[in-house]
Amino acid sequence: MKKLPLVLIVEDEPAIAELIAINLRHHGFTPLCVEDGDSAQQALAEQIPDLILLDWMLPGAASGLQLAQQWRKQPRTAQVPIVMLTARGDEPDKIAGLDAGADDYITKPFSIQELLARMRAVLRRRAPLALGAQLQVGDLQLDGSSHQVRYQEQVLKLGRMEFKLLSFLMQHPERVHSRSQLLRHVWPDGEMLEERTVDVHIKRLRQALGDAGALLHTVRGVGYRLSASAA
Ligand code: CA
Numbered sequence: 001m002k003k004l005p006l007v008l009i010v011e012d013e014p015a016i017a018e019l020i021a022i023n024l025r026h027h028g029f030t031p032l033c034v035e036d037g038d039s040a041q042q043a044l045a046e047q048i049p050d051l052i053l054l055d056w057m058l059p060g061a062a063s064g065l066q067l068a069q070q071w072r073k074q075p076r077t078a079q080v081p082i083v084m085l086t087a088r089g090d091e092p093d094k095i096a097g098l099d100a101g102a103d104d105y106i107t108k109p110f111s112i113q114e115l116l117a118r119m120r121a122v123l124r125r126r127a128p129l130a131l132g133a134q135l136q137v138g139d140l141q142l143d144g145s146s147h148q149v150r151y152q153e154q155v156l157k158l159g160r161m162e163f164k165l166l167s168f169l170m171q172h173p174e175r176v177h178s179r180s181q182l183l184r185h186v187w188p189d190g191e192m193l194e195e196r197t198v199d200v201h202i203k204r205l206r207q208a209l210g211d212a213g214a215l216l217h218t219v220r221g222v223g224y225r226l227s228a229s230a231a
Contacts, residue, residue: 003145003147004028004029004030005028005029005030005050005051005123005127005130005131006029006030006032006047006049006050006051007024007029007030007031007032007049007050007051007052007053007119008032008034008040008043008044008049008051008052008053009021009024009031009032009033009034009053010034010035010036010037010040010052010053010054010055010058010064010067011033011035011053011055011085012035012036012055012057012058012059013055014035016055016085016108017033017035018033019112020053020112020115021033023112023115023116024116027116029119032049035058035059036058036059036060037058037060037061037062037066037067038060040052040054040067044071044076044077048076048077048080048188049080050080050081050123050127050130051080051081051082051083051119051122051123051127051130052071052080052081052082052083053083053085053115053119054067054068054082054083054084054085054102055084055085055086056084056085056086056087056093056097057086057087064084064085064086064097065084065096065097065100066100068082068084068097068100068101068102069100069101071101072100072101075184075189075190075191076188076189078184079126079185081103081122081123081125081126081127082101082102082103083102083103083104083105083106083115083118083119083122084097084102084104084105084106085105085106085108085110086105086106086107086108087107087108094107103122103125103126104118104121104122106118128144128171129142129144129167129171130144131144132144132145135167135170135171136170137169137170137173137215137226137227137228138212138215138227138228138229139151139152139212140170140209140212140215142166142167142170144167147163149163149166151209151210151211151212152211152212156208156209156210156212157208158205158208159204159208161186161187161201161204162201162204162205162208164186165182165186165201165202165205166205166209166226168182168185168186169216169224169225169226170226173225173226173227173228174225174226174227174228175225176219176222176223176224176225177223177224177225178222178223179195179198179199179223179224180195181223182198182223182224183195183197183198198224202216202218202224214230215227215228215229215230
């Protein structure tokens with residue numbers, strides 16, 4: 001089944017939140033609306049979205065700007081693309097938003113078409129798999145919409161973490177990744193885990209890949225690399 005990209009909408013004005021949610025649902029996203037920073041934090045503890053739409057002016061202790069800064073610092077949310085919604089058009093505020101780690105911003109009032117276009121552009125750049133992109137490294141293929149992995153047209157069966165690990169490696173092929181980099185990028189709470197967790201899952205991934213396991217290179221003393229060619 002096709003997995004729709006999950007978008008967390010943090011917006012305290014119900015009319016705007018609802019308008020965005022209806023349109024996102026209509027365009028193949030799964031929206032989840034929350035009204036303030038605390039409920040956003042709770043939602044993030046349960047599930048990491050593919051993208052966050054974050055209003056600048058929010059009730060409660062933290063502004064959208066402060067939330068963006070916090071989320072960029074936490075390993076669990078550091079990689080999630082953020083698009084800020086702002087009623088202000090002032091240049092310094094836009095720059096502050098981007099400095100805080102937002103990937104883009106859109107000024108209210110905005111057209112839904114523009115919002116969708118900006119969201120897609122950010123996802124294409126930051127999380128192409130969420131849009132159902134196809135990745136290919138050598139004869140290895142990964143389909144972001146069906147979550148299917150194939151090698152020379154044969155479908156491979158991977159566990160959840162092995163799939164995430166392979167997705168990351170296929171998005172950044174031909175590069176050596178250290179164990180700590182892999183923990184940070186692939187595991188939601190990576191900083192809490194030991195580096196040998198990576199070795200365990202690399203071993204499982206190699207087994208699941210069968211013949212394609214030869215594309216997954218161990219770089220002694222450094223880490224791992226996925227390459228279009230076998231060792
Ligand atoms: Ca607001």
